[in-house]
Amino acid sequence: MTELQRCDSIGAPPVPDKAAFPFVKWVGGKRQILPRLLEHVPSQFGRYFEPFVGGAALYFSLRPERATIADVNTRLIRTYAGVRDRVEEVIALLERYPYDETFFYEMRSVAVDALGDAEVAAWFIYLNRAGFNGLYRVNKRNVFNVPFGRYSNPSICNAPALRAASAALAHVELRNEDFEAVVAHAAPGDFVYFDPPYVPLSATSSFTSYARGGFDADEQRRLRDVALALKRRGVHVVLSNSSAPLVYELYAEQFEIVEVSARRNVNSVGNGRGAITELIIR
Numbered sequence: 001m002t003e004l005q006r007c008d009s010i011g012a013p014p015v016p017d018k019a020a021f022p023f024v025k026w027v028g029g030k031r032q033i034l035p036r037l038l039e040h041v042p043s044q045f046g047r048y049f050e051p052f053v054g055g056a057a058l059y060f061s062l063r064p065e066r067a068t069i070a071d072v073n074t075r076l077i078r079t080y081a082g083v084r085d086r087v088e089e090v091i092a093l094l095e096r097y098p099y100d101e102t103f104f105y106e107m108r109s110v111a112v113d114a115l116g117d118a119e120v121a122a123w124f125i126y127l128n129r130a131g132f133n134g135l136y137r138v139n140k141r142n143v144f145n146v147p148f149g150r151y152s153n154p155s156i157c158n159a160p161a162l163r164a165a166s167a168a169l170a171h172v173e174l175r176n177e178d179f180e181a182v183v184a185h186a187a188p189g190d191f192v193y194f195d196p197p198y199v200p201l202s203a204t205s206s207f208t209s210y211a212r213g214g215f216d217a218d219e220q221r222r223l224r225d226v227a228l229a230l231k232r233r234g235v236h237v238v239l240s241n242s243s244a245p246l247v248y249e250l251y252a253e254q255f256e257i258v259e260v261s262a263r264r265n266v267n268s269v270g271n272g273r274g275a276i277t278e279l280i281i282r
C-alpha cells in the first residue's frame with residue numbers, strides 16, 4: 001500500500017479562486033464543446049434545469065442562481081449532495097484513500113448504498129479518479145466493475161476544487177429521477193439543457209448503458225417529444241447528441257440543428273480517438 005498523501009498534493013492542478021469545474025470525469029463530458037454550447041444559452045432565463053447532469057460541465061460554467069440538476073444515477077446524485085453539504089468530510093475521507101490497486105478493489109466491493117452521502121461521494125470520486133478512464137459501469141447487481149486505472153500521478157483529491165464545487169452547488173436542487181419528471185414543472189422563460197446518452201454512431205459505439213436499463217431509440221423519441229412540449233410552452237430548450245441519422249430525423253422539422261466538431265475517445269473513430277461531429281439542437 002502506498003504512503004498516504006495530503007489531499008491537495010495528489011496530482012492536483014491549481015484551482016483559480018472561486019472557479020468550479022466538474023470534479024468527476026464522465027463519458028460524454030461537455031468541456032470539449034462548452035464554448036459552442038455557451039453560444040446557445042439564452043441571455044436571460046428563469047430557472048435552469050439539467051436533467052442528464054453527468055459531470056455537470058454546463059452547470060458549473062453557468063453557475064445559475066436558481067437551478068435543478070438531476071440524473072437517474074442515484075450514487076452520482078448522492079455524490080453531489082455529499083460535496084454540497086459535507087465537503088470537509090468528503091475531503092477528510094479522500095485524504096485517507098491511497099492510490100493503490102489492492103485498496104481500489106476493496107473500495108469497489110464496499111456496500112456503499114447503506115452509507116451516508118459524504119461516504120458515497122468519497123467512494124464515487126475515488127473510484128472515478130483511480131479507475132480505468134474515469135468510467136462508471138455496474139453489473140446487474142449494481143456492483144461497480146471498472147478495473148483499476150494505471151496512472152503515474154492521478155488527481156484523486158483536489159480539496160480546493162471540491163470546496164469550489166461545494167460553493168457552486170450550495171443552492172442547487174438535486175433530483176434523482178427520470179428526465180421527464182424533472183422538467184414537468186418548467187415554466188415559460190426557464191432554460192432546460194438536455195445532454196442524454198448519445199445515439200450510437202455505429203453498432204460498436206454503444207454508449208447507451210450509463211444506467212441500468214439503457215437509453216434506446218424509443219427513449220430518444222420520448223425525449224424529443226418532451227423537448228417539443230417544453231418549447232411549445234415557452235421554455236428555452238437546448239440539447240446535444242451525436243450526429244447519428246436518427247438524431248437528424250427526430251429534430252429536423254421543429255428544431256435548428258448546429259454541427260460542431262469534438263475530439264472524442266470513442267471506438268466509433270477508427271483508432272478510437274479523433275474529431276467527430278456532434279450536434280447542438282435548439
Ligand SMILES: C[S@@+](CC[C@H](N)C(=O)[O-])C[C@H]1O[C@@H](n2cnc3c(N)ncnc32)[C@H](O)[C@@H]1O
Nearest residue numbers: 026028029030052054055057072178179195210
Ligand atoms: C451524456 S451523460 C451526461 C454528460 C454530462 N452532461 C456532462 O457534461 O458530463 C448522460 C447522463 O444521463 C443519465 N441518464 C440516463 N437515462 C436517464 C433518464 N431516463 N433520466 C435522467 N437521466 C438519465 C446517465 O446516468 C448519464 O449520467
